[in-house]
Amino acid sequence: MTRSNLILLVLVACIATLPMFGGAYALRLGTIACMYAILALSWNIVGGFAGYPSFATAAFFGLGAYTTGVLMSRGVPVGVAVAAAWVGSFAVAALLGAALLRLRGHYFAIASLSLIEVFRELVDNATDLTGGGMGLNIPLTSAAGVLSDATFFFYAMWALLLGTALMVIVVAGSKLGFGLACIRQNETAANMIGLNATLYKSVAFGLSACFVGAAGGIYAAWVHYIDPSDVFDILYSVKPIVMALIGGLGSPLGVVIGALVYLGLEEVVWRNYIQIHSGVLGVLIVALLLFLPHGLMSLRDRLLAWRPKRV
Amino acid sequence: MLAAQVLINALVLGCLYACIAIGFSLVWGVLNVINLIHGSFIVLGAYLAWGLYQSLHISPWYALVIAAPLFFAFGYLIQRIILNRVITAPVLVTLTLTFGLDLILNNAMIYYFKADYRKLTLTPPMGSISLFDVVVPVDRLIATASALALTGVLYLILRRLRVGRAIVAVRLDRDAATLMGVDVKSIYAIAFGLGAALAGCAGVLMALIFPISPLTSTAYLGKAFVVCVLGGLGSVSGALAGGILLALIEGIGSTLIGPAHATTLSFVLLIIFLIVRPQGLLGRKGFE
Numbered sequence: 001m002t003r004s005n006l007i008l009l010v011l012v013a014c015i016a017t018l019p020m021f022g023g024a025y026a027l028r029l030g031t032i033a034c035m036y037a038i039l040a041l042s043w044n045i046v047g048g049f050a051g052y053p054s055f056a057t058a059a060f061f062g063l064g065a066y067t068t069g070v071l072m073s074r075g076v077p078v079g080v081a082v083a084a085a086w087v088g089s090f091a092v093a094a095l096l097g098a099a100l101l102r103l104r105g106h107y108f109a110i111a112s113l114s115l116i117e118v119f120r121e122l123v124d125n126a127t128d129l130t131g132g133g134m135g136l137n138i139p140l141t142s143a144a145g146v147l148s149d150a151t152f153f154f155y156a157m158w159a160l161l162l163g164t165a166l167m168v169i170v171v172a173g174s175k176l177g178f179g180l181a182c183i184r185q186n187e188t189a190a191n192m193i194g195l196n197a198t199l200y201k202s203v204a205f206g207l208s209a210c211f212v213g214a215a216g217g218i219y220a221a222w223v224h225y226i227d228p229s230d231v232f233d234i235l236y237s238v239k240p241i242v243m244a245l246i247g248g249l250g251s252p253l254g255v256v257i258g259a260l261v262y263l264g265l266e267e268v269v270w271r272n273y274i275q276i277h278s279g280v281l282g283v284l285i286v287a288l289l290l291f292l293p294h295g296l297m298s299l300r301d302r303l304l305a306w307r308p309k310r311v
Numbered sequence: 312m313l314a315a316q317v318l319i320n321a322l323v324l325g326c327l328y329a330c331i332a333i334g335f336s337l338v339w340g341v342l343n344v345i346n347l348i349h350g351s352f353i354v355l356g357a358y359l360a361w362g363l364y365q366s367l368h369i370s371p372w373y374a375l376v377i378a379a380p381l382f383f384a385f386g387y388l389i390q391r392i393i394l395n396r397v398i399t400a401p402v403l404v405t406l407t408l409t410f411g412l413d414l415i416l417n418n419a420m421i422y423y424f425k426a427d428y429r430k431l432t433l434t435p436p437m438g439s440i441s442l443f444d445v446v447v448p449v450d451r452l453i454a455t456a457s458a459l460a461l462t463g464v465l466y467l468i469l470r471r472l473r474v475g476r477a478i479v480a481v482r483l484d485r486d487a488a489t490l491m492g493v494d495v496k497s498i499y500a501i502a503f504g505l506g507a508a509l510a511g512c513a514g515v516l517m518a519l520i521f522p523i524s525p526l527t528s529t530a531y532l533g534k535a536f537v538v539c540v541l542g543g544l545g546s547v548s549g550a551l552a553g554g555i556l557l558a559l560i561e562g563i564g565s566t567l568i569g570p571a572h573a574t575t576l577s578f579v580l581l582i583i584f585l586i587v588r589p590q591g592l593l594g595r596k597g598f599e
Contacts, residue, residue: 053403099586106345106402110536111585114578117533121575234529238410241403279418285411289404290396 004253005169011256012037012165016158019151027150029267031222034157036243036259038215041164041252043240045208048250049177050201051184052101056112057212058236059119060089064213065220065231066123069136072221078141082156082217089213090206097205098198104187113234120232135227138220153222160218164211168252171207180204242285248295257296312444317566319445321558323455329554330458330516331531332538333465333547334509340544341482341502342398347409348389349510350532351416352382356514357523358424361431371431371515375457378511386507390500398499413528420525428522454516461512465505466547478502533574537581 015037018030039057046054064085071081100111123130130136141149171177179200182190191197220226239262247258269280292299331353338346356378363369363377389412397404439448469475480488481498489495521527534557542553560580561573568576 047403053401053406055406100582103585106339106343107540107585109345109402109406110540111582114533114536114581118575118578118582121572121578125571125575238407241407245404245407276418276422279415279422282411282414282416282418285414286393286408289408289411290393293397293400293404 004251005172008165008169008253008256011253012158012162015161016155019154024147024150027147027154029263031150031154031157033260033263034154034161035215035219036239036263037256038157038161038164038211039236039240040243040247040255040259041161041168042208042212044244044250044252044255045168045171045180045204047241048244048255049172049180049184050204052201053105053109054112054205054208055109055234055237055241056093056115056209057240058232058234059112059115060093060209060212061216061219061236062116062119062123062228062232063092064089064216065226066130066136066216067213068217069138069220069226070129072138073136078221082214082221085217086210086214089216090210093209093213094202094206097202101198101201101205113237116232116234116237120228123232124228130228133228135225135230136220138224138226140224141221153218156218157215157222160211160214165252165256167207167211171204172252176200176203238285242288244295245288245293246295254295261296313566315443316445317562318559319447321562322555323447323451323558324562325555325558326455326458326462326551327513327516327520327554328534328538328557329542329551330461330509330513332535332542332554333462333550334506334513335532335535336539336542336544336546336550337465337478337509338503338506339539340546341478342390342394342499343402344394344398344405344409345402346503346506347406347532348413348416349506349535350528350530351413351420351525352386352507352510353514353517353531354420354523354525354528355416356382356511357431357518357521358420358514359511360515360518361429361523364431364433370433371519372453372457374515375512378515379508382511383504383508385504385511387500387504389507390503391496394503395496395499417525417528424525426524426526428524430522431518433519450519454519457516458513461509462547462551465509468505469547474498474501478505533578537577540581540584 015030015033018026039061043054043057046052064082067085067088068078068081071084072078076084096115100108100115103111124132126132127134141152171180179190179195179197182195183197183200187197216231220231240259243258243262244255245258246261247254247256265284266281269277269284273280334352335346335349338344338349359378359381360371360374363374364371369377393412394405394408397408433450436450439446440452441447467475469479477488477493477498478501480491480493481495481502485495488498517523517531537557538550538553540553541556542549542551557577561577564576565573
């Protein structure tokens with residue numbers, strides 16, 4: 001276990017203490033923080049470790065949300081429904097990944113973007129099952145009151161975040177993580193030395209989708225109402241990338257810090273510039289890419305570089 | 312007769328699709344950037360046509376002449392000032408950057424024009440012509456002809472003008488073009504400006520036919536994706552072929568299985584094409 005992974009786990013543990021400090025607002029913010037961290041950590045597997053520019057996060061978020069939503073409206077308990085979303089997203093992503101991850105660069109980016117459109121249109125048109133454009137109402141999980149409900153979903157999302165973080169740490173230290181790094185650096189060479197790149201990429205794509213799907217499921221159960229343009233929003237694909245870019249690509253700790261920083265910025269922007277919040281988000285993205293392309297973690301190296309070298 | 316009507320509709324719509332996609336294809340092919348602002352450029356062009364017609368009664372045909380230089384300058388500046396700094400970065404960075412720019416432009420349009428749907432209605436309306444039971448609205452026909460003319464103009468620029476040859480050279484081999492004395496940075500900016508100008512002109516034409524709203528920009532962008540992938544990247548003929556193929560598939564799909572599934576069909580086709588034939592209908596393999 002490296003030091004940065006240890007810090008990551010400590011950070012995740014710190015998030016769990018959040019309900020002690022505030023009321024409903026802190027719970028809501030904490031739940032979203034966990035959700036964003038899950039999305040960013042998951043994206044990091046395919047985008048950071050394997051180096052594939054995936055924009056498919058929103059597709060699996062929506063898929064998980066609708067799997068959970070449809071199951072719950074049929075009377076399935078929330079835990080089983082979210083587990084089904086986890087398994088379903090993994091299976092769908094691994095199968096699709098075997099086909100889509102043969103594409104590289106721009107073509108993969110376009111294909112993963114189109115995946116969102118395909119899923120959204122499918123859900124939009126399957127009115128009998130999903131309610132189509134009218135959206136889907138999801139039954140309340142319990143009648144115990146607003147605050148206990150919020151606490152329940154906060155800890156559910158937090159547990160999922162813990163699971164994602166552990167998965168990412170295990171992957172980073174395993175043969176799979178090493179293989180993905182090889183694929184990122186030179187896929188042809190990795191193939192040549194006998195690495196089953198297709199299998200590795202499919203598993204990575206599946207792993208990067210399943211926690212996102214489960215997060216979508218918890219989100220759906222939490223907000224009780226989803227519609228296609230909400231959960232298949234392309235912003236769910238772009239935000240994790242921005243978070244990873246803020247924190248620094250590839251480093252799990254950096255990515256989670258990026259998610260928290262991003263959430264803070266987003267709250268400030270939402271609160272002060274509701275009319276132009278997406279424009280301000282755009283300015284933020286552009287400024288980040290132009291002036292800090294290697295993320296906050298690179299600042300540390302730059303600051304350290306100013307010190308005289310020790311002999 | 313239904314078949315003939317579907318075919319004519321597809322041809323008319325296909326040329327418009329080609330016009331939407333051609334600037335996007337040029338930028339992707341030459342700069343190697345997936346330009347997500349393209350959809351918002353088109354909507355902005357539509358607003359320009361609408362505004363000129365509402366306030367000054369300038370008809371959309373003249374608006375084309377106004378839109379082209381304005382959008383060229385706009386695109387040229389965006390490329391020179393912002394995009395040029397990251398032009399060699401991996402696709403993740405350039406794509407996310409254009410997404411950020413798109414958020415800014417789209418939000419600005421929502422702020423100034425609101426998200427209401429508007430329509431440019433010509434007074435008096437131009438009516439429609441019918442030939443052997445096949446009905447085509449006249450304004451749509453003129454828009455199609457203009458779209459074809461625009462594609463033709465781009466073709467001529469790329470074929471005949473010195474700057475056009477330089478754009479093609481940069482697209483074929485950037486390093487060799489640099490060695491031949493082509494100023495790659497300024498060619499990039501000109502290509503991006505041309506792409507923006509084509510998007511703006513396409514927007515002016517769209518204003519005649521479709522409702523105008525900032526929210527429609529993603530639909531235009533989606534069409535541009537599909538057309539580019541179907542037809543093959545960076546060639547004028549590829550965009551035309553892709554546009555007409557997409558319109559045909561949508562038309563036939565809507566007639567057979569219902570209009571709700573047309574978009575799904577086109578995107579499924581896009582993914583299949585990407586996997587099976589990533590160079591598109593008319594593209595050449597290994598020709599980036």
